Amino acid sequence: MKPRTADKVATAVIVTFALLIVAILISLLGYILIRGMNHISWDFLTSAPQKIRAGGGVGPQLFNSLFLLVLTLIITVPLGLGAGIFMAEYARPGKLTNFIRLVVEVLSSFPSIIVGLFGLLLIVNTFNLGFSLISGALALTFFNLPLMVRITEQAFRTVPKQQKEAGFALGLSKWKIVTSVLLPVALPTIITGTILSAGRVFGEAAALMFTAGMSSPRLDFSNWNPLSPSSPLNPFRPAETLAVHIWKVNSEGLAPDALQIAAGASAVLVLTVLIFNLAARYFGRFIYRKLTASKRMN
Amino acid sequence: MQFRKSWIMALALTSVVALSACGNGGNKATTNNGGNTPAATNTESGSGAKLSGSILASGSTALQPLVEQVAESFMNANAGVDIQVQGGGSGTGLTQVSEKQVDIGNSDVFAEEKLKDAAKAAELVDHQVAVVAIAAVSNPAAGVDSLTKQQLVDIFTGKITNWKDVGGADQAIQIINRPASSGTRATFESFALGTKTEDQKGSIQEDSSGTVKKMIGETPGAIGYLALSYLDDSVKTLNYDGVEPSVDNVIAGKYPVWAYEHMYTNGEPNETVKAFLDYFLTDEVQTGDVVELGYIPASKMQVSRDVAGTVTPK
């Protein structure tokens, strides 16, 4: 084959494959959303699931997913920030740094089922926290933490050196520079990354089946005392999340409209991830614009 | 550098030791607490005892919907009682009740069959609250209404591989089985086949009844087994040795493929738990929630069965 023809054929193949991926995504999203959309209504999003009758909703599951996400972030963000700042600003190249980096890498590549099993063994059984929101949040922390560390480290590395030098020139302590000079600059990148990782937490099921449980006790949405067992805010109650609910309805559902519920819940899940994605993009752009504008003003 | 490294390693090691130590401590503490059940208080007010306390149940996903439903009406009647029902599977339920992590362990099978430690199984007290019957089902296109025990054994051991050999259409048989650890499979093998079977190559294994039903309905030539509550028009229910798998036949002891749903307590239950379990056996529940959710009332059974599988008329 002549080089020119080979070039044309190769280009055609590459373009076809790339468009194929776009087609896969569009048909995937289309399938999920079209099948699920006509099942989504305000009632579906807020009412409790039904065991054997049709017409159940996913209200408690949606709430559980969001609440679990908040709990997880409350635990993960401060820890991830600390370790990430250490890696970016304090760690000197050497065996120790290398070792910590390896730890982060290994932890982030553990399959979520391993995280779930470990959670079952340590948190649920040994610490006897039972199948509960807090067990689920801790398990999710295990695999969200390395992500947070990476996000923080990368965000700090993009901060211009002059900022730090200016801080030193002002006679600030290193820790003060980190918290009041570098952190504000790195914050937008960190927040964008955190929102993206939140999408991952939101859709996780395998790690939660063994830790947060697969049942959702009756919730009393007028009871906001976190210590009461029927309160939605009680972190020690078992909680089925949206992703786990899809799995359960798909496999054990007795309700006649189980398939539609699974489709509707899938659509809600995908839509939420989409919203997280768009929010992260929009937020990143917004902050970027604000920062560049403020620079011009100076 | 050398010093710092060893320092970190030492700290890591000690914290792991501390972690495991505190794990053991946690276990001991719960044993003392008896699985976070405060002693039920009995205010002798004459007309009726007022119950309080919390109950934690976990285990069988097949039994979970029923326990949840009954717990709800029990809590409505007894405002002081809080009941949490969790899933996790029969094995998890039995583990947790024998470790006293929960008050009630729900199981599809006798504890003796799951717990290898006979002494631990002996500590558990069995409460049989319902019966689940299992029917052999096929894809509707298979063209067969009834199978004998021997035919079923031949199919599940791979001796018969085509529906025409049992009087049906010329269509290869696709087995949809359950994993070896499944309680449903244990019941089906003990009482329908009378023998344990080895997995057949090419068979599909699903643990959940919903998936099994979907697969049998969609796959040409498929055979499997389902609890009666899952049966509908998408699959064909097969008679067993000419007996229809109906609730009446199970109650009368004519249809043999059934098993108890067990709720185990570790030792005799405390007052609150006992009241809850007693409530399960009242007519209100047995003819209400139990039937509504597709189970068969244990109290109505005209026969009973022990661990060894021996059936005696009541």
Place this chain on the structure above:
Amino acid sequence: MRVKSKNSRLEKHHIENLVGRIYMSFCVLLLVVIIVSMVYFVASKGIANFVNGEVKISEFLLGTKWAPEADTPSYGAFPFISGSFLVTLLAALIASPLSICAALFMTEIVPGWGKKLLQPVIELLSGIPSVVYGFVGLSVIVPFLRDTLPGQGIGVAAGALVLSVMILPTITSVAADALASLPQNLKESSFALGATRWQTISRVILPTTFPAIMTGVVLGMARAFGEALAVQMVIGNAPFIPHSLFESASTLTSVITLGMGNTTMGSPQNNALWSMALVLMLMTFVFVLLVRMLERRNKI
């Protein structure tokens, strides 16, 4: 006076730095503690069967018969180990060419709008939860395979297809990063010599970025190897080494999800499942090691 104020300022610095250091050390230490205790707990459960003589390691790793409930139980996990490797390799074989093409499309063919089009697509694909992939696999891919190809639809092929879509984003984004970081003058000198775009891609760009692209492939395989729910829903879960791609088979993860809840802690069958979890964990180490080796080659 001045000396004193300087001293107190130094002291303040000292305290601030100390607080920061303690906080950071705690975070880093926690990471180490988590990983060490994870390895410790999974390993101690995973080797229980071998230590108490219930199962031999060789029987577990190489035995082909999985019959834990039989009268003489056997715990051969080889079908699951080979199943995991089979679907992982197949998924990588399907996904890699697609991903590399997508990466080339983004960086070499139409760097401008190609990236604008594919970047969000890739991000969205990676954000779709795995249960949703399983759900779509079960309701689209399985019926499609059943109608068009031999077999029942459920099986190795369905599992590999679902996994390949799941790992597309991983491979594509790593490959695209690698291609984008290639020095511009390398390409320019190739074009200056009169090479066509394809010649430049196949003889200059791909060979130089090969280790980096392989990093993406290995990362994708690591994800495929550990994926549980989506695979379990479509693979069929028969404990055998499949003879054809359209036959039902199992992976380590699918057996663990099916059996964990049904077995009691401490029973040999349950411990065998933990041994499989240990195998999964060890494979994670292998994948991380592979990635590190590739990265080191990439630097040279």
